[in-house]
Amino acid sequence: MKVGFIGLGNMGTPMAKNLADAGHELVVWNRTASKADPLKQQGARVAKTPAEAARDVEVVVSMLADDHAAEEAVLGKDGIVSALPKNAIHVSSSTISVALSERLTKAHTDAGQGYVSAPVFGRPEAAAGKQLWVVAAGPKAQVERVRPVLTALGRGLTELGERPSAANTVKLSGNFLIASMMEALSEAFALAEKCGVERAAFLDVFKSVFAKAPIFENYAGAIAKGQYSPAGFALRLGLKDVSLALEAGRAAEVPLPLASLLRDHFLTGVAQGRGDEDWSALGALAQERAGITKKG
Template identity: 50%
Template sequence: MSERIGFIGLGNMGQPMALNLLKAGFELRVYNRNPAKAEPLVAQGAQQVSKPGEVAEPGGIVITMVANDSALESVVLGKEGFLERLGQNGIHLSMSTVSPATAHKLADLHAKQGSIYLAAPVFGRPEAAAAGKLWICLSGAQTGKERVQPVLKVLGQGIFDFGEDPGAANVVKLTGNFLIASAMEAMAEALTLAEKNGIDRSKVIDMLGKTSFACPIYQNYGKAIAEERYTPPGFYLSLGLKDVGLVLQTADSAKVPMPFASLLHDRFLASVAKGRGDMDWSALALGVSDDAGLSK
């Protein structure tokens, strides 16, 4: 591949994504707040830089995969951010889960510099990222989308285009994360009901996952919840709290009541307050056990 790409954010998702780009022949400049996270990439030929702005090639492509809106704005707009250096004809492929409002703000600021902001949040856990099997939601300027297709095809097994509104893909991502969290809460309640009636949790989810609920969310998260296996985390519970907060923020701006989202927000908040923020977000199920008087 002839194009050099900047990549910011080498956590549980970003690191395997960046490794796949290297394996596909892309040249990478990488940055992470914790420099040690870049070591596996440097070993495969990536160039490590010490500031976010240094990943950008003028007119090039920069991918960001960071934890939240604040982290994203910092690497783009901060004192050492990359926005000005990216410049005319550059593309920022933002693959983080952030608010639609932040996407709109950044898209406007990129446009003033002559560059393009594309939202491309993903569905899939770290193992899917490593396998290049992510599902990618995409929105933003059409001209930018055409240029990043070779990159996205390395990272994902499917790309879903939601138009030119830069915030649209993030709305879709938030709706999906809301549905996943709702399913986990429902599974936790159902399996706790079974357990308190003397029925094996794993047998219940095994049957349901093979019949009426034969889909990855129920099969994978259901198995983890049934087995009460919440470490190591694929997605931190603290980030689940952040995402449900974004759901409620987006719903508020659109005047959409979401009582389930409010319940989930309280569940995640209580879990973080109990010191579970660094567990997998499916550990919200422990809160259901707590409420039912089961010591875990």
């Protein structure tokens, strides 16, 4: 298929590479044009605007950092909506708000274009290894049309019905779950360490008794080692996602008290200059609250 790809950050670049490896013809755009160089070497054409990347394609995929970037790239001047052919489909893999997803659905529908929301679970290394899990929602016929693109991005796909924003709700709920898990891990490690137990020893117990899934074990390892850079997923993005989960909860009248606590802890990290560290730097904040001297 002829595919446009918007956003070549830590996640977007390996995702676009997987599409190229799967034989799709790519035209790519990124605000910092030099990030497109590796894909250019694979034969991708580099566009100067999101509109140019969306023009004359069957599918355009976007993977952008937040609502502001997504809104500008889709609805702004020279945005996707202005150029995507009628009946072509925008696949949004960005982690954005439910409200923006609903706005994008309407904008594409009004323009005679398709829209499928397909955020992904996984870090950059999972994207590079084609191990992402895709959650997709949108009109069934449109999801079927873009299935070759979705399956090229990861190891599996869950379909969530015909309302695109449902996929955003699931993504935000999942990221809230991960953030909650990291907060619990961080507090447990801080308690053990403050009581004289070495982090490495507690990690060994954790792996032997509690670890059932790689995601849990990986974050426990990062917290135990105090290894928060380079960031696979930045702490400031954790703040953004938990804030969006709270926004969705407020709209649906669902109290999320732990999410409120997590938001404040993420905000503390950003205020302390940790925004570009991995979001598992919650572990460092827990140590500081416990009066533990920073290690590692």
